[in-house]
Amino acid sequence: MAENTEYAISVNDVKIRYRVFKKISLLKTILAPHKYKKTELFEAVKGVTFNVPKGQILGIVGKNGSGKSTLLKAIAGIFSPDEGVIDLHGHSVSLLSIGVGFQNKLSGRENIYLSGMLLGFNKTQIDEKLDEIIEFSELGDFIDRPVKTYSSGMYSKLAFSITAILETEIMLIDEVLSVGDAKFKKKSYEKMKSLITNADRTVVIVSHSSDTLKQLCDTILWLHEGEVKMQGACEEVLPKYEEFMS
Amino acid sequence: MGRFLKDFKKFFNYVVFSSKAELKSEVADSFLSWLWWFLDPLLYMLVYSFIAVVVFKSGVQYFPVFVFLGLNTWTFFSKTVKASVKLVANKKMIVTKVYIPKYMFVFEKIGVYGFKMVVSNLLVVITMIGYKVPVSWKALWVIPITLVLIVVTFGFSTIIMHFGVFVEDLLNVITVVLQLGFYLSGIFYSIESIGTKIVGRVPAPYDDLLVKLNPMALLITDLRRVLLYNSDPHWVMMLIWFFVGVVLSLIGTTIIYKFENSYVKVI
16 A cells, blocks of 8 residues: 555544443442442443555445444444544544434435435435425325335335435445345446445445455454454455454 | 533534424324313313412412413423433434434423423413513513523433433432422412512522522522512522533533433443
């Protein structure tokens, strides 16, 4: 890699702990105070360091509970690391996820605004993309009906379209989404691929499927129990990971 | 503070839009449900009229307006505070997926209940016209009083929202405290005497203490003073409560900024 690589994501010695904040109850604290002496500490991510150059696609693999999703959420800013620094160098970021903040009684159109604003876009930006979202979602007239009348397939089509078309500079993807019927699945996969392969976009994908990662990613980060086990090109890491998992 | 203003600007549109969305979805079910925004205070006013006039034989000038003012103001405050207790857990879908300063949810509730308060205050206007209540320039005090109401409500709500995440039976406690607050705020009786016509029901010196220490009693009393009885508000106390509200809001937003990233781990 060139010396002056421009990084989009820098993760430096990040540790994330779940203080097992048990919910407390005032009544129980008064009646049985001795029960609250211990606070368990569980470290999900134990000092992870890596950089993602701008425009690169990073895949994260690891078994269940290895801290992949936690790390992804920390990059998305949903919670901050207990130690260490995550620097996005001023890029906008979104975690591609299904149906953020939908209001079931409102129409699909209104929910596009609601989700879009939650993702940090303003009204004019959404206005510009509105037609594209509606077209991509293939909902037709249903877009003006309440979301609660949607089938689950339609619901996820709309949700996917919103996040896929309102693009950000950094996209975080927790499991490659495949939603809707076979036709839409193919279309959404193609859309994802074109989003991901856009040279300006930096992408982090968490997935269990080696096949998808092989197709999409430049490099792979293998997390094992909160630590980096291996990092490198797909061809290098994935076979070892598969071997380890089998 | 700088961060607060920046975030507020960034998410303001979302707050406005989602408040509207919540109101709309309430009306979406049955188009007449907005009628309840009037009917609620109207029916409660009748209940309190019965208790006050028939049971306790107390007559207050312009009694219906008197009750509406107290009730609408109190409803705004208590509903916002009560909604704040479980707010973060109720917004789980959002909290686990995107970052948003969590006190924005409180603003959203203030938007929703504030709008309802404005709608039900139309009743105040209508009944005031009906009674031909003489209105003086003092009615302009409504604006600063409303401001203090919002600041105090926001301050209390943010702090309660934070603790609501961790304390599972907080709702039980808050419900009782609000019930007490309801009776101590003089919704259907006057705490202190106003002029010669309104007789206070709380003996001295407790009337004065209550009005000064209970911000809701203060706000409600002063709304009535400026709108109905052409007297001055307790403006010094109002100023003090404004600052207390600001301080509470600062404490609330600061602890939310500090701890909001662990909310996801709890809910």
